[in-house]
Amino acid sequence: MKVRILGCSGGIGGKSQRTTSFLVDDDILVDAGTGVADLSIDELVKIDHVFLTHSHLDHIACLPLLIDTAGDMRQQPLIVHALDATLELLRNHIFNWAIWPDFCQIPSEDAPFLRYQSLRVGERLELDGRRFTALPANHTVPAVGYHLDSGAASLVFTGDTGPCPELWRAVNKIQNLRHLIVETAFSNRERELAEVSLHLCPSMLAEELINLQRETEIFITHLKPGQSELMMQEVLDVLAKLAPRMLENNQVFEL
Numbered sequence: 001m002k003v004r005i006l007g008c009s010g011g012i013g014g015k016s017q018r019t020t021s022f023l024v025d026d027d028i029l030v031d032a033g034t035g036v037a038d039l040s041i042d043e044l045v046k047i048d049h050v051f052l053t054h055s056h057l058d059h060i061a062c063l064p065l066l067i068d069t070a071g072d073m074r075q076q077p078l079i080v081h082a083l084d085a086t087l088e089l090l091r092n093h094i095f096n097w098a099i100w101p102d103f104c105q106i107p108s109e110d111a112p113f114l115r116y117q118s119l120r121v122g123e124r125l126e127l128d129g130r131r132f133t134a135l136p137a138n139h140t141v142p143a144v145g146y147h148l149d150s151g152a153a154s155l156v157f158t159g160d161t162g163p164c165p166e167l168w169r170a171v172n173k174i175q176n177l178r179h180l181i182v183e184t185a186f187s188n189r190e191r192e193l194a195e196v197s198l199h200l201c202p203s204m205l206a207e208e209l210i211n212l213q214r215e216t217e218i219f220i221t222h223l224k225p226g227q228s229e230l231m232m233q234e235v236l237d238v239l240a241k242l243a244p245r246m247l248e249n250n251q252v253f254e255l
Contacts, residue, residue, distance in 0.1 A: 001025065001130050001150035001255040007035020008247040010058070010185050011225040018249055019058035020222065022157065023047075028127065030146055030157060035249065036062035044070040051132055052082040053159030054143035055089040063090075064100040071103060071113030081125065083134075084118045085142035091116075119144075122170075136166035139198045147171075150255035153178040160185070160222065162198030168211035177214045179253055183222040187231050202234035209239065218244040219251075 002025055007018030012034060019033030026043065029036065029050045036044075044066055053059055067078055080087070095102045095114070103114035119125065121144055124133040135145035137159050145158040145167060154177045161167060161183065171177065185199035194201040199222070200208065209218075218239075223231050223246065232246050 001148065003030075003148065003155060003253040003255070005035075005247060005249055005251045006038060007033045007249060008181075008221040009225055009228075009249075010222045013225045016249055017225050019061060020053075021059075021062070024130070024148065028130075028132075030148075031059040031159075032061070032063040032066060033058050034061050036066055041069065041073075045073045048076065048079065049127065050078065050080045051146055052080060052086055053137065053145060053157075054083075054139055054141050055086045055093075056141065056160065059160070060090070060094070064094060067103045067114050068100075071106070074113070077112050077115040079115050079117050081117045081119050081132075083120070083142050083144060087116045087118055089141070135170050136164055137161040138164040138167075147174060148255065149174075149176070152176065153255040155179040155181065155253055155255055156216075157181045157221075158183055160199060162195065162200065163204065163208060165211065168208070168213075172211075172213040174214065177216045178255065179219065180212070180214075180216045181219045181221050181247060182209075184220050184231060184235060185222045185224065187224070187227055188234050202231060202238055205235065206238040209242065218242055219247040220244050221247040 004023040006021040006023055009017040018035035020031045021033045021035040022030040026046045027048045104112045119134050121134050121136050131149040133147040137143040137145050139160045148155045154174050184205050186194040186201040188201050188203050191201045
């Protein structure tokens, strides 16, 4: 199981800033932010499943364009997995014929380019031996993180989340945890904004990781463009013993 980071920034700007999307092997996406735009058409056509953490634009920006580009080159519909509430937001606000066509009806309802598959927190889906489990998250819209398990090793991606004790209880049960990708969206001087928007800043991250009882490599994602070096220094100031690293575009994890 190979996980390639297509985007991990909290925004855009410059050649290296792409919003959240991870490519699992060559056929699964976790989120569909602007990093998807760097894939070739051949790569886009191979994607069969998209697991969404939540409905915010930086995590779904390229989903409509992916379906539009690759839909008529595929033999089966693209399946989007997400919470019922997230799928409802996509139906009402994106694939609604006003913002973008409803690809659940194109070219026909019997043979569409897009299908939705709902999931619940704690639910596990297995695809060719690769296991995806939705984890609790605490955000301003319904949201999840994901536990990716090859059988040999696991990776956890928190998605966007503020303080969430339920998340850490779930993570602590993972016996083969190897990598933890956790968000930090604001600097410490913006802690109040992080609290209101249900994100983390470095001091809040340190408070959350007190609950982590597993040894694992920790990678920081969703850093704000223009402040990433400052924010990583603030992370290291409070978490030096855990040796967290900045997640980077095109980084590859093998499980």
